[in-house]
Amino acid sequence: MTGKASASSLDRQQILTALGRHWNPTAALMMAATERQVESHAHGSEVFGEDGSCSLDFAGSYGVFLVGHQNDAVREAVLHELERAPAIPPGATHPAMAELFSLLLEILPPGLDRFTLGCSGAEVSEAALRAAYLARPGRHRIVIVAGGYHGKTLGALTVLGQEEHRRDFLPGGSDLVVVPPGDAASVRRAVSSRDVAAVFVEPVLGGAYLRVPPADFLPEVSRACAETDTLLVADEIQTGFGRTGRMFAVEHFGVVPDIILLSKALTGGFVPVAVAAMTHEVASAARRSPQWHPGVLEGTTPSALSMAAATATIREVRRLGLPERAERVGAALRDGLRAAVRKHPRHLVDAPGIGMMTGLRTRNPAVENLISMQMSARGIHLGHSLNEQMDQPVLRFYPPLTVRSEQIQRVLQALDESLQWLDRRPAWLMRRITWLLRRQYQLPPPLVLKLMHSNLKVNW
Template sequence: MRKIKTPDHFISLPEAVKLNREQVAENHKRYLNSGLAMMLSLLNFDKQFIKAEGIKVWDSDGNLYLDFLGAYGALNLGHNHPRVLAALEQVKEFPNMLQASLGTVVSALAQNIAAITPGDLQRSFFCNSGAEAVEGALKLARAATGRQRIVYCEGSFHGKTMGALSVTGREQYQKAFQPLIPGIVSIPFGDLNALEDKLKDKTAAAFIVEPIQGEAGIILPPAGYLSGARQICAKYNTLLIFDEIQTGLGRTGEMFACRHENVTPDIMCLAKSLGGGVMPVGAFITTDDIWERAYGGMEKARLHTSTFGGNTWAAAAAIATLEVLYEEDLPERARKNGDYLLAGLNRLKENYPLIKEVRGRGLMAGLEFNQPEGFVVKATLGLANKISQEYMGSLIAVELLNKYRIITAYTLNNPNVIRLEPPLQVTREQIDTLLEALDGIFRKHKGFISLAATSAKTIFKSFTKKSS
């Protein structure tokens, strides 16, 4: 067989894993998202990580970090869990994708999902991401009810594909892509009166809601909100969709966050940690009745499909993930260690006025910071001003990363909130390391001005170093 020479500047895999930090940054700036690469480099967030295990990651200089970000809740099992990697080894000779057949491993995964989800949720559709799961859930609701309107909550985050973006509650992400999907209306999160007002004309196909709003800043609903939403949706024959993409699979101290109120939705969306941090897996699951109304029979069976959805490797990773969650009782560990983490954060709040509020449940915690109005950082770079004024969480994240080697990030819809979503195996010793680091930061920086000045220096040093 004739071997064709690879093009010039083509990088082989053995060469790729040997790229240094500067080469990686240059590739991102030239061939990927240059604006994002610039922002991360200014904050010194462009470190090159080359090894990961559990909650620990190592950079190219051999430094050890603790990952308290957990890929936005996708690493409930941590990095490179051996059981998930072993699962891929078990199916390596199976056809991974063969659409002209019924998948063996995915059939087992579907049965397992039905076994662990609440109520009579039974039929699953598998895809590759949370946004795809939301897209599928919205389509299912319209197809099953014959209605068009979808109701969602202000401050929500359900993804950035067109349908998911239409029910995501932040204008900054929507504006460039308008007009979005028609027939979509928003209401305040936690307001049952507003929900009933939008449903009473019986034209809404579904109400989609996160049991805890993640990107809004880890916002818990008022007590009774989820059960109240369940009753109102049932009253007007509107389907209730719970987006458990970030809250599900043990994160909040229950396998699913809706179990804190013992509520069962009509449709549930899953993704993120379902693939064990190794494979991209998303899913929505619904009842037999709703599925049959939307996609029952051969004529409607292929109205909604996915090329990669439910492939063998993804399904195997998901089965192994569910096994580990139960065998290691990770939801209970998340509950106990989450209580420990939140108690520690509240002690810090008592001592430091910079902290506005501590929120969370299980190992899904948010730390919101106070910020003076009208303050402008006297920094050389305009970008430093913007980051310092609007992204208080990033200032804390910069300190945690560069001084204490702890990885965190702010929430997308509220940049003044640091999110803490470590792998569920996190130990109390590691939590103490985080709490001590935060205490050190707040003790050193008594207020916003000191933090902003430190951040501005980091940005300026990064800028001058990368410009030279």
């Protein structure tokens, strides 16, 4: 595909049939039911469908498209590297890697100067877990926050704060301590035994929960870790590079972790890449372990394309002042969402968030789904929680930090129209839809499409 040509010669039914037969039948069914357009191309905050429609992306793949879709500077850097040496052979190095390290040293909190590279957030979560076990020998317990997310590969599941996803694969969980969000006292009690290797925490709890912790939570956790020689791992995969109004969310709280995890925005929306940055002390302690060998902390070596995308992304974040912009422009978005909560308390609980990491906590899954569908019909894509079992899921608003003020106003206007539409629906309908949503995967697929008034067929 070149320019704005069609993404495929197949029609919508053929595309969804292929997805349903060979990839994910549930995802294909949901796409068919919601009548979401097949995407053709994107730029900035706009995503275009094959039918020529234009939508605003306020989901951002949960933080990936922080500098916008098809950012010109990042694209040019990737294309330049593609012409030179797109792949780095095993055991080799590349100037782009050294360049990335140099930029990371300039922006990271002081002391985080040892890097492990990977191709996904889950991969560097596992690297951090290995580092913690090596650097704190004899300690096998890990503290995590309920609702936290650090990836779904088998190793990353070890520190997943969502028990429903973890239990079938790691039923024991004897070395895992789960604490409530924002509860520093529980963390302090857990690490006081001095058999905890590390505490894994998202500085702002993401996912369907989206909670900004109390101001004293991270500082208190950091002190408890320091007093017990426990490692503090900050997962900034969603929050990093300006999303919360600071380059890294830990800066809001004056905390420097022992390990920080980065991905999503670092890719520039082009090529997967992830980094675990740790202190010299952690890396040195890991090397003293009898189990140490040179590759034990390494992940998959990213390509030179990844390095180029990452360095160009960091430069764009700094050049455009995106952390400051997230705080300044994001205030209008947050204020608009809070106004919607005050105007529609029947459907909305609150509007949690910080910077341009925000959303609407809805009264039930039906409200979240109906708002999402109404907004989609008005050309706005939002970040669905993907969690119909929660009583009050958060519908996320994660636009690119390059989003324009008038685009935010367009979204707020569409939200008001969607909520007015919702006001006209009876309360019993919300209860019935919630009941259906929690059982949607057990319903016959043709029935789902019929209920959603879709003309597509389930032939997978």
